[in-house]
Amino acid sequence: MLRFILSRIGMAVPTVLLVAVVVFFLIRLVPGDPAALLLGDMASPESVAALRSDLGLDKNILTQFAIWLTNVFQGDLGTSITTKEPVAHLVIERFKVSAGIVLVAVALASLAAVPAGFIAALRQNSKLDLTLVSIAALLLSIPTFWLGLVILLIFGLKLGWLPVVGYVSVAEDPSRGLLYVLMPILTLFLHEIGVLLRMARASALEVLRLDYITHARAKGLPERTVLWRHVFPNAFAPTLTLIGLVLGNMLGGIAVVETVFTIPGLGRLLVDAIFGRDYPVIQGCLLFIAVIYVLVNLIVDLCYPLFDPRVKIT
């Protein structure tokens, strides 16, 4: 078990390192100068140059990279160019916000979509299946920002049930905090139902086609036993992997929903940092997202044998 974890982490290190290198150099290839952006349209070249040297941007790019990497290995992601806050702190604070919303939305969506997907697969080609598949296809066909905007207009504006802007931490004030995250959660929830229902259905269909299910049925085992013993456990494991994948993707990427609902999350931080050419924040965010992705996948793999008796981790 430990060896498995270590070897997986060992395999992930080059991936994350590659991410670090690519991000560092790519972002510096992008036209636009953080110092000029900070100082605005009327800044003199001298003050821009002075700020660049303050920020260490006048140094050779390889030197800059060496400094950054050394600091990263010591756990220091640097400070934001625009707000002067430590990047690690910024990233973690913002991540908590995004992660809360994503986890709740994905958990709820899984609870709704996985059983629905399995049922659809069992009744493949029935009216119910057709309805569920169509709903999923429909939900998937609506761009999230569009869905978010419609939800915002309905619940926030027309009905006036929910606050339209702002954010209150749930940890700080649970009842009010919840009001602010309801709409973003609903938006993501609806979208993810579409994604997960299709996945769960496909996983279950695959298992149903397998020979041993046919055998089990042929042996005359009651349908209920077939389902609970053979179909669900085997279909659940791949579904779990896919949920993990979705989670890994979304933890770094709900910028669009965060923009619609003005949620101070990680995605928004990254987009703002890209517009502001805030190099340390961009690097910190992307590195963090890569690490999260790797970790989520690792956790999913570790959970796999819990659900799939055929797989053993050695």
Added chain:
Amino acid sequence: MKTLSANAMVGGLFVGAFVIAACIGSVWTPYDPMAIDMKARLAGPSTQHLLGADEFGRDVLSRLMLGASASGIVSLATVAIATVLGTALGSISGYLGGWTDRVLVAVTNALLAFPGILLALGLLAIFGANKYGIVLALGIAYTPSVARIVRGTVLSLREREFIDASRVSGDTEMYTLLRHILPNCIAPLTVLSTSMFGWTLLSESALSFLGLGVPPPAPTWGNMLAAARPYLAQAAWLAIFPGLCISIVLLGINLLGDALRDRLDPKMRGMQ
């Protein structure tokens, strides 16, 4: 299969309508899609402008038609790039194995460690926010998905008898790869391509929404939608029609994709 093929019919109908609209749009539109007419500013749907006019008085229907071909070409090109790059990487990786495989897998994993849209954001900033930038950025972002599938297929086939037979009969590695292995990837890749086409449509609109899509004034559905946001209250049609277009085409593609998946590749699991 009856009901699902009904779904596939509907899907095919939507996609077909899209293709026709795109084809017509690239040669003829009711108005010049770029012509400004301040008098028709934010004019609602009427006999003159069937789907209304936008904030510069440009005809929405004309822009949607031109946008269909623009969005269609962007999506097609993206899928093409991802498929070509991914197939090349995946087959080399799977067929050669060893260090080449390890390095390529590390690269693919690094690419996969970014949510597609974030990767595209970064790449877009470098390539420049224009049509070609989008195609390159999204193409690269989707490459690992293709590479994974191709590599998996190659790996599972490499040791099979008919491959050995081909080798033993003196065929070159290249020939074996092209003749015997890659055709087996066609089914899963067709399914993936339909999905990727949909992803690109969606991603392009999301990138536009974040301000990094295909730059106006050339219309795509995504940037039309993004530009419509400030006018939501006065001119809802500006947002409704491109939104509807995206949803209808995506729905068509999703339905078609599902049917394709059931027909071509029962083993393929969900989406990537």
Added chain:
Amino acid sequence: MNRRQRLAASAAALALTLTCGPAAAETLKIALNADIRSLDPGVNRDANSDAVVLHMVEGLVAYSEDASVKPLLAKEVAVSDDDLTYTFTLRDGVKFHNGNVLTAADVVWNWSRYMDEATKWRCRNDFAEGGAAHVISVTAPDDQTVVFKLEKPNALFQATLARTDCGMTGILDKSSFNADGSFNVPVGTGPFRYKEWRKGEFIDLEAFADYAVRSEEKRDGYTGAKRPLVEAVRFAVIPDRSSAKAALLNGDIDIVPDVPYADVEEFKQNADTAVSLATNPGIVALLLQTRDPLLKDMRIRKAIAMALDTKTMVEGITLGLGKANNSLIPPTSQYHSAAQAQGYSYDPEAAKALLQEAGYNGQPIKLIANTRYSNTYDAAIVAQAMLQQVGITAELEVLEWAAQLDRYQSSNYTAMVFPYSGRYDPALTMDSVMGNKDKEPRKVWDDPDAQAMLADAVRYSDPAKRQELFDKLHARFLETVPFIMLYNGLEASAYQKHVQNYAASIFSMPRAWEVTIAE
């Protein structure tokens, strides 16, 4: 805590929230389109930072509603005959937020902090050696008097002190700083004091009960009456415009300082909201590369100016709310004379003739714009269509703002629509566009004769003399077309009708003082 206690506690908490209801209504909630950068006046700032900080911090002098400079912390300012010595007399009984009384020594101490390179004050170079307003000494002969001595006369000395981007050279109490000298939070003399800044979310200020009110009856720009009439102010960060609009419509927000022109009519029609408009000195210009092989020909630049119907263009872009202005001096300025009202003559036929004479035959001109400042993008779209009418092929290149700024700074463009932020004295505005392109590539008006006139306008403080110079400069600007001035920034602020006495201003920054909330 057992379960019953816990229940009781949450009930009490609920009751507390309910009773807090009316008090919370006394908070004026203003939307900001982005978070502020810092609370340190004139250091690591942008317009939003200035807007917030200037509620807490005040300087000796400040801009009034018409962009002239008037005393704020100072009671009066005496200037010596040789224009080299400025004597500021402080008002009596001005208190900092912590109760300390403002003295001349505070001003001297703050000045030395600002002039310390380590402070990184944005305006240090203007006052340092080699700067336009080099200050050679600042002394405090007594508690109420501060004397600034300049190296050479400079009509813009006070105008520079008062600049909002300099943080108004705000005077801070020493308790604003940590023990190691680093900045903590502003303890100033302004009508509101700092309460909390939650990054990415909001900045909370509360009324300063001991605010030393000036004797004027009315609000006057950043000086005049500045009473804090609401209990608290919250600047809420709402980056998305549609969300800000929704928040205003359902009452979560009281004031949105910058709404899109397209929404103005809706807010005017709405029974609960109202709109206030103000033209600011920011300029939107079509920059032309005078070193481009094509555009270096003045005839082609003139033809472009003649091809643009700026009046129609600006009416279109601003939906009839704004007016074109081809002068660098905004219509709100005391220097906007009849001569300044003279603009380019729109004449497509003459433009065509001039193009033919210059031998232009359809060579494409790349026109850069961005979508961050949507009005500049709109201007580029309309300009492109108008140029098409006279046969000029303009190709639009839409860049991200950071990339466009890069191209601007390095002068790497043929043509671009560019928004300049506001400067309140015309000479400051001109200084930011005029200069030698070899030395400063970003400058867009490179003309030694005009430069000499500008130098005079900076040296002399006599308004009549300055007017004459500005009029001459404008005539030359129209004649040589170094670039094309389209219009001044226009800000539309929308607010709840229960908010009283709120007004947009030339500063394009929300002001919470003298504003009340009706029951």
